[in-house]
Amino acid sequence: MSDSKAMTEAELIERFQSRIDDEQKIEPKDWMPEGYRKNLIRQISQHAHSEVIGMQPEGNWITRAPTLRRKAILLAKVQDEGGHGLYLYSAAETLGVSREELIAALQSGEAKYASIFNYPTLTWADIGAIGWLVDGAAIVNQVSLQRTSYGPYARGMVRICKEESFHQRQGYEIMLALSRGNEAQRAMAQDSINRFWWPSLMMFGPHDAESAHSGQSMKWKIKRQSNDELRQKFVDQTVKQVEVLDMTLPDPDLKWNEGRGHYDFGEIDWEEFKRSMSGGGPCSRQRVAHHVKAHEEGAWVREALRAYQKKQKSQADKAAA
Amino acid sequence: MTRIAIENPVEMYAVRLGDDALVLGHRLSEWSSNAPFLEEDLALSNVALDYIGRARMFYTYAGQLRNDGTTEDDYAYLRDCRDYYNLLIHELPRGDFAFSMARQYLVDVFNLAYLAELQQSRDESLAAIAGKAVKESTYHLRRSNDWIMRLGQGTRESLRRLQDAVVELWGFTPELFAMDALEIDLLAQGIAVDRAALRDSWDRQVRATLEAAGVTMPEPDWQVDGGRQGVHTEHLGHLLGELQFVQRAYPGLEW
Numbered sequence: 001m002s003d004s005k006a007m008t009e010a011e012l013i014e015r016f017q018s019r020i021d022d023e024q025k026i027e028p029k030d031w032m033p034e035g036y037r038k039n040l041i042r043q044i045s046q047h048a049h050s051e052v053i054g055m056q057p058e059g060n061w062i063t064r065a066p067t068l069r070r071k072a073i074l075l076a077k078v079q080d081e082g083g084h085g086l087y088l089y090s091a092a093e094t095l096g097v098s099r100e101e102l103i104a105a106l107q108s109g110e111a112k113y114a115s116i117f118n119y120p121t122l123t124w125a126d127i128g129a130i131g132w133l134v135d136g137a138a139i140v141n142q143v144s145l146q147r148t149s150y151g152p153y154a155r156g157m158v159r160i161c162k163e164e165s166f167h168q169r170q171g172y173e174i175m176l177a178l179s180r181g182n183e184a185q186r187a188m189a190q191d192s193i194n195r196f197w198w199p200s201l202m203m204f205g206p207h208d209a210e211s212a213h214s215g216q217s218m219k220w221k222i223k224r225q226s227n228d229e230l231r232q233k234f235v236d237q238t239v240k241q242v243e244v245l246d247m248t249l250p251d252p253d254l255k256w257n258e259g260r261g262h263y264d265f266g267e268i269d270w271e272e273f274k275r276s277m278s279g280g281g282p283c284s285r286q287r288v289a290h291h292v293k294a295h296e297e298g299a300w301v302r303e304a305l306r307a308y309q310k311k312q313k314s315q316a317d318k319a320a321a
Numbered sequence: 322m323t324r325i326a327i328e329n330p331v332e333m334y335a336v337r338l339g340d341d342a343l344v345l346g347h348r349l350s351e352w353s354s355n356a357p358f359l360e361e362d363l364a365l366s367n368v369a370l371d372y373i374g375r376a377r378m379f380y381t382y383a384g385q386l387r388n389d390g391t392t393e394d395d396y397a398y399l400r401d402c403r404d405y406y407n408l409l410i411h412e413l414p415r416g417d418f419a420f421s422m423a424r425q426y427l428v429d430v431f432n433l434a435y436l437a438e439l440q441q442s443r444d445e446s447l448a449a450i451a452g453k454a455v456k457e458s459t460y461h462l463r464r465s466n467d468w469i470m471r472l473g474q475g476t477r478e479s480l481r482r483l484q485d486a487v488v489e490l491w492g493f494t495p496e497l498f499a500m501d502a503l504e505i506d507l508l509a510q511g512i513a514v515d516r517a518a519l520r521d522s523w524d525r526q527v528r529a530t531l532e533a534a535g536v537t538m539p540e541p542d543w544q545v546d547g548g549r550q551g552v553h554t555e556h557l558g559h560l561l562g563e564l565q566f567v568q569r570a571y572p573g574l575e576w
Contacts, residue, residue, distance in 0.1 A: 062350050062353055064567060065567075068377050068394055071373060072370060072373050075350055075366055075370055076366075079366040079367065082354075086360065089359075124576070177575060184571060294355045297417070301479070302358060307476045307479075308470070
């Protein structure tokens with residue numbers, strides 16, 4: 001690379017960073033460093049895949065929801081998650097990657113998704129716990145991302161946050177109904193909290209010091225708050241909600257710290273987190289296999305659609321000629 | 322558990338229509354996370370939601386007629402196979418995408434005409450439900466009609482699958498038009514729709530579309546019915562086993 005080229009690149013980077021520092025949004029046609037683009041594609045696609053894979057554990061209860069009202073709400077919620085996946089795939093596409101490439105990366109295991117969805121939904125209470133804890137954790141993260149530096153991602157987050165807060169309420173409402181129910185229902189709810197609590201805390205990712213992408217992401221304002229800050233915020237807000245349910249969180253170290261003004265909590269089992277992130281969670285193989293199966297079963301439909309559109313186009317061209 | 326005995330003919334009529342909607346809505350909802358691509362996944366969930374919403378309106382009205390506190394969920398969750406009255410076409414397993422779309426198309430053409438008539442019912446509640454549902458079915462038909470053309474004129478495989486689906490479904494379509502004593506009586510009172518009268522125009526429209534799509538119409542040499550008497554295919558019991566699981570395992574609770 002020549003000196004003048006290097007200078008230009010350096011100047012571009014400097015200008016880019018000053019726009020970021022100045023809180024300007026970066027738009028698809030703006031110049032951006034390759035690392036910024038890659039980092040965003042990684043983060044947005046991981047987010048999109050989480051929405052799409054998350055449809056499976058919740059969808060697992062659509063046909064078994066205990067009332068028609070709950071069924072309609074759950075179906076609409078799972079549909080919303082799919083819609084979030086779509087916005088996010090579109091946001092990723094503005095960075096020059098195709099949906100096909102993104103899906104291929106998900107199916108090969110190259111792209112990640114939230115490890116929480118690698119846990120099974122065994123009872124109806126799990127639908128409550130996911131809505132409340134998992135969507136609750138997601139909102140804490142997404143509210144922060146409404147201020148992310150990339151315009152399409154930030155705008156997508158604004159839309160998504162509105163729907164997620166409705167999802168969290170429906171989840172909490174399920175837990176509330178169970179908490180006011182009989183002994184079996186209360187036990188079902190508590191068991192679900194016990195199983196989903198730690199995986200929910202893992203959703204915020206590794207400790208700041210261990211997080212591979214965090215430093216650069218914060219500098220570029222792709223991320224606005226650190227993993228540990230967001231996790232703390234989530235713990236603080238959730239403890240109060242658990243008290244209303246008259247249930248407990250499965251953490252003997254959880255206690256209010258007057259000095260910090262926050263709850264202290266125990267250490268996450270990071271071995272479990274790593275295992276789950278790298279395809280070793282209880283349902284990891286099942287989730288990806290399901291996605292592959294549906295995709296393969298639909299191949300002939302997508303092919304038919306393309307063939308039909310091509311025929312329509314050639315007929316229209318003939319008519320125009 | 323006491324059986325929900327239905328004696329009022331209007332209640333029975335509402336429950337029948339509710340059963341049609343719930344059972345088809347259930348089948349459609351099974352496509353969630355299984356569709357050929359994400360946009361279609363969302364669209365199928367939309368249609369499923371419309372049908373589940375329709376079932377809730379019909380059941381709620383049926384419960385109001387009983388006036389004994391019977392709820393939409395009592396109808397949905399506490400009746401066994403023999404007390405479900407949906408037409409059989411709605412309960413057939415979702416099959417492949419061609420099967421689900423072919424069924425949807427056949428049912429959408431029927432429902433649009435049926436609901437347009439039901440809007441004229443002397444029963445204001447049924448007319449109001451139909452008024453809402455007819456708008457949904459207009460959209461559903463636009464979608465399923467498009468898919469019939471895409472599959473029929475797409476690839477050889479998609480046409481073959483569509484053809485197979487129409488053959489498998491065809492013998493379940495006469496039941497859509499079968500009137501029994503209860504509906505004949507309600508028709509005379511200006512409440513029910515004359516299904517039999519819808520057959521010719523349905524037949525013309527469906528044939529024209531399917532033939533334009535390249536489908537060879539099957540010979541009408543077999544038919545199965547029995548849904549309105551609660552005599553179902555073996556598939557319904559499994560559907561109900563899944564649908565009703567929580568209410569059956571933990572009876573009598575609030576959720």
